[in-house]
Amino acid sequence: MIVPETPPTPTLYEWAGGHEALVKLLTIFYGHVLEDPLLEPVFRHMDPHHAEHVAVWLGEVFGGPAAYTANHGGHAHMIGRHLGRGITEPQRRRWVTLLLDAADEAGLPAxxxxxxxxxxxxxxxxxxxxxxxxxxxxxxxxEPVPRWDWPMPPWQPPSS
Ligand code: HEM
Structure with missing residues:
Protein backbone atom coordinates (compact mmCIF):
# COMPACT_ATOMS: atom_id res chain seq x y z
CA MET A 1 0.00 0.00 0.00
CA ILE A 2 1.35 3.45 -0.90
CA VAL A 3 0.86 5.94 1.89
CA PRO A 4 0.84 9.52 0.55
CA GLU A 5 3.58 11.64 2.08
CA THR A 6 2.57 14.73 3.97
CA PRO A 7 4.66 17.72 2.87
CA PRO A 8 6.60 19.50 5.64
CA THR A 9 4.59 22.21 7.36
CA PRO A 10 5.74 25.68 6.23
CA THR A 11 6.56 28.23 8.90
CA LEU A 12 4.01 30.95 9.60
CA TYR A 13 6.55 33.32 8.01
CA GLU A 14 6.60 31.34 4.76
CA TRP A 15 2.82 30.91 4.79
CA ALA A 16 2.31 34.66 5.26
CA GLY A 17 4.42 35.41 2.18
CA GLY A 18 7.77 36.25 3.79
CA HIS A 19 9.34 39.60 4.53
CA GLU A 20 7.74 41.47 1.64
CA ALA A 21 4.20 40.48 2.74
CA LEU A 22 4.92 41.53 6.33
CA VAL A 23 6.32 44.91 5.25
CA LYS A 24 3.18 45.47 3.17
CA LEU A 25 0.99 44.53 6.15
CA LEU A 26 2.76 46.85 8.58
CA THR A 27 3.02 49.75 6.15
CA ILE A 28 -0.74 49.63 5.65
CA PHE A 29 -1.28 49.21 9.40
CA TYR A 30 0.83 52.16 10.58
CA GLY A 31 -0.76 54.31 7.87
CA HIS A 32 -4.13 53.68 9.54
CA VAL A 33 -2.63 54.09 13.02
CA LEU A 34 -1.65 57.66 12.13
CA GLU A 35 -5.25 58.38 11.06
CA ASP A 36 -6.67 57.02 14.32
CA PRO A 37 -7.47 59.54 17.09
CA LEU A 38 -6.70 57.07 19.90
CA LEU A 39 -3.36 55.85 18.49
CA GLU A 40 -1.98 58.84 16.60
CA PRO A 41 -0.67 60.53 19.78
CA VAL A 42 1.20 57.33 20.72
CA PHE A 43 2.85 56.93 17.30
CA ARG A 44 3.19 60.57 16.18
CA HIS A 45 6.99 60.53 16.61
CA MET A 46 7.68 56.98 15.50
CA ASP A 47 10.87 56.17 13.67
CA PRO A 48 10.39 56.39 9.88
CA HIS A 49 11.57 52.75 9.63
CA HIS A 50 9.20 51.54 12.34
CA ALA A 51 6.95 49.48 10.03
CA GLU A 52 9.93 47.69 8.57
CA HIS A 53 11.48 47.01 11.98
CA VAL A 54 8.24 45.51 13.27
CA ALA A 55 8.04 43.42 10.06
CA VAL A 56 11.51 42.03 10.85
CA TRP A 57 10.37 41.32 14.43
CA LEU A 58 7.22 39.52 13.26
CA GLY A 59 9.21 37.58 10.69
CA GLU A 60 11.51 36.23 13.40
CA VAL A 61 8.59 35.40 15.72
CA PHE A 62 6.86 33.54 12.88
CA GLY A 63 9.83 31.30 12.15
CA GLY A 64 11.72 33.40 9.59
CA PRO A 65 15.33 34.61 9.84
CA ALA A 66 16.52 35.71 13.28
CA ALA A 67 17.22 39.16 11.83
CA TYR A 68 15.71 41.23 14.67
CA THR A 69 18.05 39.49 17.10
CA ALA A 70 21.01 39.93 14.73
CA ASN A 71 20.43 43.51 13.57
CA HIS A 72 17.89 45.35 15.74
CA GLY A 73 18.86 44.68 19.35
CA GLY A 74 16.66 41.62 19.92
CA HIS A 75 14.06 41.19 22.64
CA ALA A 76 15.63 43.74 24.99
CA HIS A 77 15.35 46.51 22.38
CA MET A 78 11.72 45.71 21.61
CA ILE A 79 10.82 45.75 25.32
CA GLY A 80 12.76 48.98 25.82
CA ARG A 81 10.72 50.75 23.12
CA HIS A 82 7.54 50.16 25.18
CA LEU A 83 8.81 50.88 28.71
CA GLY A 84 7.00 53.68 30.51
CA ARG A 85 4.51 54.34 27.68
CA GLY A 86 1.51 53.41 29.81
CA ILE A 87 -0.41 51.79 26.93
CA THR A 88 -4.10 51.63 27.88
CA GLU A 89 -6.54 48.79 27.24
CA PRO A 90 -8.58 50.89 24.75
CA GLN A 91 -5.37 51.72 22.85
CA ARG A 92 -4.33 48.05 22.84
CA ARG A 93 -7.75 46.95 21.63
CA ARG A 94 -7.73 49.53 18.81
CA TRP A 95 -4.17 48.47 17.85
CA VAL A 96 -5.29 44.85 17.55
CA THR A 97 -8.44 45.75 15.59
CA LEU A 98 -6.51 47.87 13.08
CA LEU A 99 -3.88 45.16 12.63
CA LEU A 100 -6.46 42.44 11.99
CA ASP A 101 -8.20 44.75 9.49
CA ALA A 102 -4.84 45.47 7.84
CA ALA A 103 -4.28 41.71 7.41
CA ASP A 104 -7.37 41.65 5.17
CA GLU A 105 -6.33 44.77 3.31
CA ALA A 106 -2.79 43.44 2.73
CA GLY A 107 -4.19 40.14 1.44
CA LEU A 108 -2.55 37.89 4.04
CA PRO A 109 -3.75 34.28 3.82
CA ALA A 110 -7.27 34.11 5.22
CA GLU A 143 14.69 36.52 27.10
CA PRO A 144 15.08 35.51 23.45
CA VAL A 145 12.64 36.75 20.81
CA PRO A 146 9.61 34.44 21.17
CA ARG A 147 8.73 31.94 18.45
CA TRP A 148 5.08 31.45 17.57
CA ASP A 149 3.69 28.36 15.85
CA TRP A 150 0.53 26.95 14.33
CA PRO A 151 -2.23 26.16 16.85
CA MET A 152 -3.02 23.33 14.43
CA PRO A 153 -1.36 22.52 11.11
CA PRO A 154 -2.72 24.19 8.00
CA TRP A 155 -4.60 21.97 5.57
CA GLN A 156 -2.39 20.97 2.67
CA PRO A 157 -3.04 18.52 -0.16
CA PRO A 158 -0.95 15.32 0.04
CA SER A 159 2.10 15.57 -2.25
CA SER A 160 1.26 12.30 -4.09
C1 HEM B 1 2.06 42.06 19.48
C2 HEM B 1 2.15 43.31 19.95
C3 HEM B 1 3.30 44.22 19.63
C4 HEM B 1 4.46 43.99 18.95
C5 HEM B 1 4.94 42.69 18.32
C6 HEM B 1 5.21 45.22 18.93
C7 HEM B 1 6.45 45.36 18.35
C8 HEM B 1 7.24 46.48 18.46
C9 HEM B 1 8.63 46.56 18.08
C10 HEM B 1 9.44 45.41 17.47
C11 HEM B 1 9.06 47.80 18.35
C12 HEM B 1 10.48 48.36 18.14
C13 HEM B 1 10.70 48.69 16.68
C14 HEM B 1 12.16 49.04 16.38
O1 HEM B 1 13.04 48.19 16.50
O2 HEM B 1 12.40 50.19 15.97
C15 HEM B 1 7.94 48.53 18.90
C16 HEM B 1 7.95 49.87 19.25
C17 HEM B 1 6.85 50.56 19.66
N1 HEM B 1 5.61 50.04 19.96
FE1 HEM B 1 5.06 48.13 19.82
N2 HEM B 1 4.48 46.21 19.57
C18 HEM B 1 3.31 45.63 20.01
C19 HEM B 1 2.28 46.28 20.66
C20 HEM B 1 2.20 47.63 20.82
C21 HEM B 1 1.03 48.35 21.26
C22 HEM B 1 -0.30 47.68 21.64
C23 HEM B 1 1.36 49.67 21.27
C24 HEM B 1 0.52 50.87 21.62
C25 HEM B 1 -0.79 50.92 21.46
C26 HEM B 1 2.75 49.78 20.85
C27 HEM B 1 3.47 50.95 20.75
C28 HEM B 1 4.78 51.06 20.34
C29 HEM B 1 5.51 52.32 20.23
C30 HEM B 1 4.94 53.70 20.50
C31 HEM B 1 6.81 52.00 19.81
C32 HEM B 1 7.95 52.96 19.53
C33 HEM B 1 7.82 53.48 18.08
C34 HEM B 1 8.98 54.38 17.66
O3 HEM B 1 9.25 55.35 18.37
O4 HEM B 1 9.61 54.12 16.63
N3 HEM B 1 3.22 48.54 20.58
N4 HEM B 1 6.85 47.71 18.94
Missing part, protein backbone atom coordinates in the same frame (compact mmCIF):
# COMPACT_ATOMS: atom_id res chain seq x y z
CA UNK A 111 -7.41 30.40 6.10
CA UNK A 112 -8.65 29.63 9.62
CA UNK A 113 -5.39 28.11 10.88
CA UNK A 114 -3.17 30.99 9.79
CA UNK A 115 -5.54 33.66 11.06
CA UNK A 116 -5.94 31.85 14.39
CA UNK A 117 -2.15 31.80 14.79
CA UNK A 118 -1.86 35.45 13.76
CA UNK A 119 -4.67 36.70 15.99
CA UNK A 120 -3.38 34.58 18.89
CA UNK A 121 0.07 36.15 18.70
CA UNK A 122 -1.27 39.69 18.33
CA UNK A 123 -3.56 39.23 21.32
CA UNK A 124 -0.80 37.72 23.47
CA UNK A 125 1.89 40.21 22.46
CA UNK A 126 -0.29 43.28 22.82
CA UNK A 127 -1.40 42.26 26.32
CA UNK A 128 2.26 41.85 27.28
CA UNK A 129 2.96 45.31 25.82
CA UNK A 130 0.33 46.78 28.16
CA UNK A 131 1.88 44.99 31.15
CA UNK A 132 5.48 45.99 30.50
CA UNK A 133 4.62 49.56 29.47
CA UNK A 134 2.91 50.16 32.84
CA UNK A 135 4.54 52.48 35.38
CA UNK A 136 7.10 50.62 37.49
CA UNK A 137 7.06 47.43 35.39
CA UNK A 138 10.37 45.55 35.36
CA UNK A 139 10.13 43.03 32.51
CA UNK A 140 12.88 40.47 31.93
CA UNK A 141 15.09 41.94 29.21
CA UNK A 142 17.17 38.81 28.79
Missing amino acids: DPEFRAAFAGYVEWGSRLAVLFSAPGAEPNLH
